[in-house]
Amino acid sequence: FPPERVRNFSIIAHIDHGKSTLADRLLELTGTISKDSSNKQVLDKLKVERERGITVKAQTASMIYNYKGEDYLLNLIDTPGHVDFSYEVSRSLAACQGTVLLVDCCQGIQAQTVANFFMAFGEGLSIIPVLNKIDLPGADIEKTARQIETTFELDISNMLSISAKTGIGVAGVLPQIIEQVPAPTADATAPFRGLLFDSWYDQYVGVVCLVAIRDGNLRKGDRIVSAHTGNTYEVTDLGIMFPHQTATTSLEAGQVGYVVLGMKTTRDAHIGDTFYREHHPVAAFPGFEPAKSMVFAGCYPMDAADYTKLQEALDRLTLNDASVSVAREASVALGQGFRLGFLGTLHMDVFRERLQEEYDSTVINTAPTVPYIVRYHNGEEKTIRNPAQFPDVDQHPHVAAFLEPTVAGTLIFPAEYLGAMMDLCGAHRGLLHDYTYIDERRVMMKYTLPMSEILTDFYDQLKSRTSGYASFDYEETGYEPADLVKINILLNAKPVDALATIVHRSHADRVAKDWAKRLKTVMNRQLFEITIQAAVNNRIVCRESISPVRKDVTAKCYGGDITRKMKLLDRQKAGKKKLKTVAGGVQLPQEAFLTLMKGH
Numbered sequence: 206f207p208p209e210r211v212r213n214f215s216i217i218a219h220i221d222h223g224k225s226t227l228a229d230r231l232l233e234l235t236g237t238i239s240k241d242s243s244n245k246q247v248l249d250k251l252k253v254e255r256e257r258g259i260t261v262k263a264q265t266a267s268m269i270y271n272y273k274g275e276d277y278l279l280n281l282i283d284t285p286g287h288v289d290f291s292y293e294v295s296r297s298l299a300a301c302q303g304t305v306l307l308v309d310c311c312q313g314i315q316a317q318t319v320a321n322f323f324m325a326f327g328e329g330l331s332i333i334p335v336l337n338k339i340d341l342p343g344a345d346i347e348k349t350a351r352q353i354e355t356t357f358e359l360d361i362s363n364m365l366s367i368s369a370k371t372g373i374g375v376a377g378v379l380p381q382i383i384e385q386v387p388a389p390t391a392d393a394t395a396p397f398r399g400l401l402f403d404s405w406y407d408q409y410v411g412v413v414c415l416v417a418i419r420d421g422n423l424r425k426g427d428r429i430v431s432a433h434t435g436n437t438y439e440v441t442d443l444g445i446m447f448p449h450q451t452a453t454t455s456l457e458a459g460q461v462g463y464v465v466l467g468m469k470t471t472r473d474a475h476i477g478d479t480f481y482r483e484h485h486p487v488a489a490f491p492g493f494e495p496a497k498s499m500v501f502a503g504c505y506p507m508d509a510a511d512y513t514k515l516q517e518a519l520d521r522l523t524l525n526d527a528s529v530s531v532a533r534e535a536s537v538a539l540g541q542g543f544r545l546g547f548l549g550t551l552h553m554d555v556f557r558e559r560l561q562e563e564y565d566s567t568v569i570n571t572a573p574t575v576p577y578i579v580r581y582h583n584g585e586e587k588t589i590r591n592p593a594q595f596p597d598v599d600q601h602p603h604v605a606a607f608l609e610p611t612v613a614g615t616l617i618f619p620a621e622y623l624g625a626m627m628d629l630c631g632a633h634r635g636l637l638h639d640y641t642y643i644d645e646r647r648v649m650m651k652y653t654l655p656m657s658e659i660l661t662d663f664y665d666q667l668k669s670r671t672s673g674y675a676s677f678d679y680e681e682t683g684y685e686p687a688d689l690v691k692i693n694i695l696l697n698a699k700p701v702d703a704l705a706t707i708v709h710r711s712h713a714d715r716v717a718k719d720w721a722k723r724l725k726t727v728m729n730r731q732l733f734e735i736t737i738q739a740a741v742n743n744r745i746v747c748r749e750s751i752s753p754v755r756k757d758v759t760a761k762c763y764g765g766d767i768t769r770k771m772k773l774l775d776r777q778k779a780g781k782k783k784l785k786t787v788a789g790g791v792q793l794p795q796e797a798f799l800t801l802m803k804g805h
């Protein structure tokens with residue numbers, strides 16, 4: 206296929222607007238998957254995807270389509286659906302020249318539609334709006350079309366209205382892709398240049414990379430170099446996703462395919478990296494940045510003896526998910542453990558679930574934090590990924606400023622929730638930039654919010670205050686100075702480093718009191734009195750106490766039934782297992798960390 210008969214495109218949509226369903230229909234239409242088996246096959250694949258978390262992206266596929274007597278190679282490039290992976294979305298969009306913007310016309314434009322549109326627009330892609338779910342009774346084609354026109358200034362005169370589910374109108378999609386998406390500008394005679402935009406770990410062959418071939422071609426046995434790491438690899442296998450890995454003799458300029466290079470872990474496959482032929486360096490693709498962790502949390506074995514076991518489990522899991530960063534750390538309270546870095550909170554939740562399955566002992570996960578920057582008077586900066594390392598004392602003589610990461614948030618919701626949404630964002634230190642009506646009844650607001658504020662209960666609140674009608678998406682916008690302070694929790698007068706947290710000064714007293722109260726509710730009584738104190742910058746702001754219990758758990762048996770006695774003793778033992786002894790013999794349940802995670 207010469208470049209002029211190749212089209213590289215993606216489908217972007219808000220979650221549940223029908224991206225996977227449309228992808229299936231297109232694969233069926235082109236005979237890439239058969240009609241009867243297709244649904245099952247692709248759904249099965251999706252289930253595995255769900256089970257394995259969200260990092261496996263199975264839907265990138267090539268198809269051949271005959272249009273006006275000519276065969277075209279159409280490459281559908283899948284993009285991760287969640288905002289946590291926005292850098293990866295932008296890299297996979299960089300591998301396309303056009304995109305189908307799919308909007309459910311019962312729901313209209315949602316926050317993710319807007320975020321995805323601007324990402325595609327920024328990449329200079331041609332954008333084909335398509336309305337989906339026209340078979341449903343709630344479908345409002347007119348209104349959704351107008352929303353698309355006002356919000357994105359797209360021409361809607363030839364817009365397709367389809368039902369990806371029943372197949373109505375779907376036949377019109379591929380001709381539009383061929384006519385509106387430009388062929389890749391690829392030079393078949395230039396030296397090989399390829400963009401790495403996705404990868405996964407296969408237990409038999411190692412890492413499989415998805416590569417968009419911009420110039421030249423690639424064959425089995427070729428030796429290529431990663432521009433980012435400088436490592437050289439030999440191509441041991443390559444081909445196209447049709448829809449599964451199908452070996453070919455070469456990948457030509459303009460094509461998209463899989464390449465196996467004998468990489469041992471996906472850590473070597475940097476999304477956005479450029480490959481070139483050995484001894485023939487080329488200009489790297491612009492915009493490369495390694496995936497950045499924006500959410501950090503400690504991960505400790507409940508039982509110190511399990512440290513190595515935990516490390517092995519982490520090693521196995523990160524083989525397939527290089528976007529999780531792992532660093533050793535030690536805590537006074539919790540001993541030896543790890544600081545894990547994630548792309549966002551969903552990424553963190555999924556990884557923790559997988560870790561729980563992979564590693565059958567209990568781990569203690571500390572509350573998540575964003576990375577803060579401390580700027581010193583001498584101009585040096587330090588990134589703090591663990592609140593325990595945050596400077597304790599106010600007006601620290603060497604500290605010039607603290608900086609926190611911020612995001613630009615987009616909210617879309619029915620107009621009656623305007624007040625509730627402004628309250629919510631205000632309470633989370635949001636700054637309103639702009640609000641517009643995307644139609645008579647729906648509002649779109651743009652806010653700048655500190656990233657730490659959306660880590661906790663923001664999203665749940667957003668949904669519950671609007672009965673689920675609001676949608677939210679964000680992009681990172683860099684660091685801003687902020688008046689931040691550290692809260693320390695003291696148990697029996699000893700600070701517990703693993704419970705330290707960083708908050709804005711205006712929230713500090715409230716959060717400190719709230720945390721002390723919440724800790725009290727989840728901690729067990731012990732043989733001695735426990736005092737819980739919370740300190741803001743070393744100033745104690747509150748105190749709670751838990752009264753002691755009597756020592757002998759069997760006392761109430763009055764020397765009676767021995768089996769009852771044993772049972773009680775066992776229960777005490779089992780109860781103990783789930784506790785971690787921290788400062789001064791005080792025992793802390795895992796629950797303590799969980800409760801504190803639930804927001805300020």
Ligand code: GTP
Binds near residue numbers: 338368369
């Ligand atoms: P994620 O994979 O969760 O991001 O969603 P998605 O955008 O891929 O949506 P998916 O294709 O999984 O569709 C979501 C739901 O909408 C499924 O239950 C589909 O069966 C349904 N759906 C998709 N297209 C249509 C349509 O045209 N009409 C109707 N009635 N339902 C549809």
